[in-house]
Amino acid sequence: MELEAIIGRLRGRGYKVTPQRLMVLKALAAERHQSLEELRGRCSGVGLATLYRTLDLLTGIGAVRRLELGDGPRYELAGDHHHHLICESCGEISEFEECPLDGAGLGRIGGFSPRAHSLEVYGRCAGCR
Amino acid sequence: MELEAIIGRLRGRGYKVTPQRLMVLKALAAERHQSLEELRGRCSGVGLATLYRTLDLLTGIGAVRRLELGDGPRYELAGDHHHHLICESCGEISEFEECPLDGAGLGRIGGFSPRAHSLEVYGRCAGCR
DNA sequence: ATGTAGTTGAAAAATTTTTTCAATTAGGAG
DNA sequence: CTCCTAATTGAAAAAATTTTTCAACTACAT
Ligand SMILES: [Zn+2]
Ligand SMILES: [Zn+2]
Ligand SMILES: [Zn+2]
Ligand SMILES: [Zn+2]
Numbered sequence: 229m230e231l232e233a234i235i236g237r238l239r240g241r242g243y244k245v246t247p248q249r250l251m252v253l254k255a256l257a258a259e260r261h262q263s264l265e266e267l268r269g270r271c272s273g274v275g276l277a278t279l280y281r282t283l284d285l286l287t288g289i290g291a292v293r294r295l296e297l298g299d300g301p302r303y304e305l306a307g308d309h310h311h312h313l314i315c316e317s318c319g320e321i322s323e324f325e326e327c328p329l330d331g332a333g334l335g336r337i338g339g340f341s342p343r344a345h346s347l348e349v350y351g352r353c354a355g356c357r
Numbered sequence: 358m359e360l361e362a363i364i365g366r367l368r369g370r371g372y373k374v375t376p377q378r379l380m381v382l383k384a385l386a387a388e389r390h391q392s393l394e395e396l397r398g399r400c401s402g403v404g405l406a407t408l409y410r411t412l413d414l415l416t417g418i419g420a421v422r423r424l425e426l427g428d429g430p431r432y433e434l435a436g437d438h439h440h441h442l443i444c445e446s447c448g449e450i451s452e453f454e455e456c457p458l459d460g461a462g463l464g465r466i467g468g469f470s471p472r473a474h475s476l477e478v479y480g481r482c483a484g485c486r
Numbered sequence: 487a488t489g490t491a492g493t494t495g496a497a498a499a500a501t502t503t504t505t506t507c508a509a510t511t512a513g514g515a516g
Numbered sequence: 517c518t519c520c521t522a523a524t525t526g527a528a529a530a531a532a533t534t535t536t537t538c539a540a541c542t543a544c545a546t
Contacts, residue, residue, distance in 0.1 A: 244512050244523060264502090275526040280503065296425035300502085313469045324466050329457050337453050339483025340442045347476045354468025373492055373543050393533090404495040409534065429533085 229307050231257060234291040241289065248274045252282045253291075253305075260304040261295055261312065261321050267303065297321060297348060311346070315353035322353065358436045360386060363420040370418065377403045381411045382420075382434075389433040390424055390441065390450050396432065426450060426477060440475070444482035451482065 231253055235245050243249075248271075255270035256262070262270075264279070271279060283303055286292035293306040297314050302321075313322045329345060336342070360382055364374050372378075377400075384399035385391070391399075393408070400408060412432055415421035422435040426443050431450075442451045458474060465471070 239513090242523085246512070246524065248525070277504080277527080278525055281524085313466060313471075315469070316472065322467070322469065337442060337478070338451070339486075340444070340451065340478070341480050341486060342442075342478045343445065343480040345476060345478045347474060349466070349469070349471045349474045351469055351471040351473070357468075357470060368544095371492080375493065375543070377494070406496080406535080407494060410493085 229291055229305055234286070234289075234305075237289055237291065243285065243289075248278050249282050249285075252279065252286070256286075256292065256303060256305045260323070261297065261302040262304065263300060263302050295346075298350075311348065313349050313351065313353070315356055316350050317352050317356035320353050320355070358420050358434055363415070363418075363434075366418055366420065372414065372418075377407050378411055378414075381408065381415070385415075385421065385432060385434045389452070390426065390431040391433070392429060392431050424475075427479075440477065442478045442480065442482070444485055445479050446481050446485035449482050449484070 234253060235250075238245055238249070251271045251274055252267065255267050258270060259266070267279060267283075268274075268276070274282075283292060283294070287294050287303075291306055292303055295302040295304065295312070297312055299319070308325065309327055310323045310325045311327065313324060315321075328347070363382060364379075367374055367378070380400050380403055381396065384396050387399060388395070393412075396408060396412075397403075397405070403411075412421060412423070416423050416432075420435055421432055424431040424433065424441070426441055428448070437454065438456055439452045439454045440456065442453060444450075457476070
């Protein structure tokens with residue numbers, strides 16, 4: 229999701245577009261799956277509480293995805309559908325776009341109707357083998 | 358993984374089989390994907406620190422799986438391979454065994470060699486539609 | 487039965503996240 | 517542009533969660 233679209237969505241829902249929110253959005257746009265500390269580093273001047281609040285807000289309107297990849301929470305702009313590879317040796321996080329559920333994907337499991345999914349793959353990266 | 362097997366694995370690695378550990382294991386065997394509070398309830402007499410330590414230990418030896426399903430961490434015995442369905446309306450957690458990655462699964466993604474994966478599906482359960 | 491390394495609970499400490507509240511500000515109305 | 521108001525912010529306090537410390541205790545090999 230693009231910055232402009234997110235800003236529009238914020239305004240459309242009655243939220244203000246503040247410098248702090250813009251700073252967080254730009255920080256998120258700079259790199260994917262960042263930890264809170266990394267975001268902190270890129271958002272100097274933004275208070276910690278505001279950072280939490282902003283991530284909550286952005287997650288709430290679907291602009292940001294919160295990840296649980298093994299170490300604490302991470303965040304990234306919710307744009308293209310992709311999944312994560314986590315190296316259990318060095319901790320490196322990489323991504324892949326080809327969703328294995330695309331084809332014979334999830335039709336309807338029992339009475340459950342899927343809306344979204346998350347898939348994480350653990351193993352060893354090329355460098356660590 | 359069965360209790361006996363886990364006990365064997367503990368002993369094999371030089372860990373003691375204590376009443377507290379047995380109690381946690383039985384609590385885990387009683388129900389899947391439990392929160393810490395639920396486990397606490399089933400493990401009266403086991404100190405909180407011991408509960409954390411035991412879950413860490415069991416996770417470390419591969420007997421327990423730690424889940425992140427949206428609300429805090431949950432734990433379950435690492436036995437059969439399965440995945441979770443989380444209802445975004447009522448919070449109900451259900452499971453399914455047919456792994457969508459079985460067939461054309463994960464051969465080797467780039468240079469990354471997969472060892473395990475976790476897949477969570479979010480949507481609405483039968484009751485909530 | 488004995489010895490010892492591993493384990494436990496309670497409390498303290500460390501971490502992480504949320505809440506409070508007075509001061510500030512974005513953005514619409516005039 | 518100026519006013520007005522509801523939304524937002526930062527700092528500090530509070531709450532929630534997890535880890536560490538340490539003296540007392542215990543599983544289990546010998
Ligand atoms: Zn690696
Ligand atoms: Zn996918
Ligand atoms: Zn439901
Ligand atoms: Zn699977």
